[in-house]
Amino acid sequence: MLLEKDIDLVLLDMDGTLLDLHYDSYFWMELVPEQYANIHRTSLEQATEIVFSECKKVSGTLSWYCYDYWTNTLGLDIHQLQHQCKDKIQWREDTLWFLKTLKELNKKIVILTNAHPSGIKLKDQQTQLLSYVDLVISSHEIGHAKESQGFWSAVKKQLNTDFSRSVFIDDSEKILVAAESAGVEHLMGINKPDSKKPAQLMQGFSSICQFNEFF
Ligand SMILES: [Mg+2]
Structure with missing residues (x-):
């Protein structure tokens, strides 16, 4: 071609x-589980497991990519949270x-x-x-x-x-x-x-x- x-x-x-993709990898694999653990008072290990298993359920669908879906599912304001590491974009x-x-x-x-x-x-x-x-x-x-x-x-x-x-x-x-x-x-x-x-x-x-x- x-x-x-x-x-x-x-x-x-x-x-x-x-x-x-480093921004997105960091955001979803590190920052989101960390914040989940803080807000829901779980260990980081547990939080990571929960986030990853929720991700698996909707992989490849529009929900997987939807900030509103994750805000509701994880009880975290993803729209706000994304600003926290924006220097990685x-x-x-x-x-x-x-x-x-x-x-x-x-x-x-x-x-x-x-x-x-x-x-x-x-x-x-x-x-x-x-x-x-x-x-x-x-x-x-x-x-x-x-x-x-x-x-x-x-x-x-x-x-x-x-x-x-x-x-x-x-x-x-x-x-x-x-x-x-x-x-x-x-x-x-x-x-x-x-x-x-x-x-x-x-x-x-x-x-x-x-x-x-x-x-
Ligand atoms: Mg891509």
């Missing part, structure tokens, strides 16, 4: 693709360069994310992310997670495209599979979504660590 020649529409995941290494290059090449840039609108707002405040793209579509507006075909048929309609001149980049192999089923012509994985964790090779898709490998 040649970006200059074969692609008009670039579809991009946000967390773990454009932004360092960072671009991945060469994202800004990539977004500017895409703009110079006159590509249409659309973020497709499972992030809750409240999280998108905070991440935009920290990075001005939205000023670099044409549009953001959150699965919460559509009512289906990116893992589901309902999401992709709604996006297809909204963008008025058949995805034949599109590339979609995401750090989740499961979501790449869903995009492939929906007919997105070109797919690419991110194999180092979290700067603090080792790279993860993808089984079924080509994957890159930095965007400059794309060219």
Whole structure:
């Protein structure tokens, strides 16, 4: 695939693709269990177990990504709590360069994310992310997670495209599979979504660590 020649529409995941997943990993795996333990007076071990088992129940569904769902389920104000570690919200290494290059090449840039609108707002405040793209579509507006075909048929309609001149980049192999089923012509994985964790090779898709490998 040649970006200059074969692609008009670039579809991009946000967390773990454009932004360092470290913020989200830290937030959900450390800060949320810690706060749960404080508020509900349990040990950190117990709190971690409860949070993880609740996560398992809704993995891959819209609830998994919904701050209102977690605020109710865990009795913690997730909308407030997300601000506590907002200094960890960072671009991945060469994202800004990539977004500017895409703009110079006159590509249409659309973020497709499972992030809750409240999280998108905070991440935009920290990075001005939205000023670099044409549009953001959150699965919460559509009512289906990116893992589901309902999401992709709604996006297809909204963008008025058949995805034949599109590339979609995401750090989740499961979501790449869903995009492939929906007919997105070109797919690419991110194999180092979290700067603090080792790279993860993808089984079924080509994957890159930095965007400059794309060219
Ligand atoms: Mg992601």
